[in-house]
Amino acid sequence: MPRPRKRRRVCSLPNFKVFGPLNGTINQDDFILLTVDEYEVIRLIDLEGLEQEQCAERMDVARSTVQRMYSNAKKKIADSLINGKILKIEGGDYVLCDANHKKCSPCFGGRHRHRRNGSQHID
Template sequence: MKRRRICSLPKNRSFGPTGLLGKEIAIITMTLDEYEAIRLIDLDGMSQEACAESMGVARTTAQAIYNSARVKLAECLINGHELRIEGGEYILCQGEKLGCSCNHCHKKRSILQIKNGDD
């Protein structure tokens, strides 16, 4: 399986319902590449084609990753399951070193340059 490029790791890796003391909660695991597809398409507003390019996969692969992630999100929201984000076949983006042109990496680099005084 080809490793998918992701631009950052999630700040939070576990989400779940609250107020269910003593009740067994099912856990759904979303891979980091599924998380990245949701971030790129739903949050950043990318097309599936642009998402695929950013992740270094075919458009049909990006579509399959995205569809799988949406099913997992729906399971958690509708059925009150815990969501954990971990694993998958991925490579963490190194920005321009890998030819990345995503806004996320550019934003990170700009913030780091300002902090380091590299204007």
Template sequence: MARPKKWRKVCCLPKQNRYGPLMGGRMAEESINMTIDEYETIRLIDLEEFTQEDCAKQMNIARTTVQGIYNSARMKLADSLVNGKILLIKGGEYELCDGLEEFCRCGGCHKHRCAALLQQEREKR
């Protein structure tokens, strides 16, 4: 029997999910798909300057898994930049965290949930 997949905790979703060249008529088949969990490793390690160990704790996965995800994400970023391909960020095996994680520093969880609640309140009025 196969081991069940472990959902990766993600703090916040990207504000934009499509990146690419401003000029040129690249076709849709020349796009690269980066998963949300790959995006999260790039955000945590490169932007937030987490170690791979801290990133693993935040995402609730093994450090070796983080290393594999991170390497895959870096290859996709490089391919997009060097070859002018469209980068799409979507999918993956993830769940949004509740904002209570010890290492959560972006505040994105809380901000996004508060913004969603405010929007729901406005829609009720």
């Protein structure tokens, strides 16, 4: 029996979930799905400047898992940019961190973004 999959910790959901070319027709084959946990890896490594090990600690997963997700996410983003496909961010195996989670405190430069009662706010 395989080991149960560990849910990845994500600080917040993306504000923008669909990206793509503005010209041309939209075909269902032209959609690429980037999961929320892959989005979080890109955010932490490329935007926040964390190392893979730091990212893994923040997301509560192994460094090898971060490395695999990062590689998959970069391929999807490159496919979207090079081939003019629409990139949608949704799904994945994740859990949103809460404001009291000790590993979340550095997220967003000390500011937190969490959904409470259906609305977003910054603490």
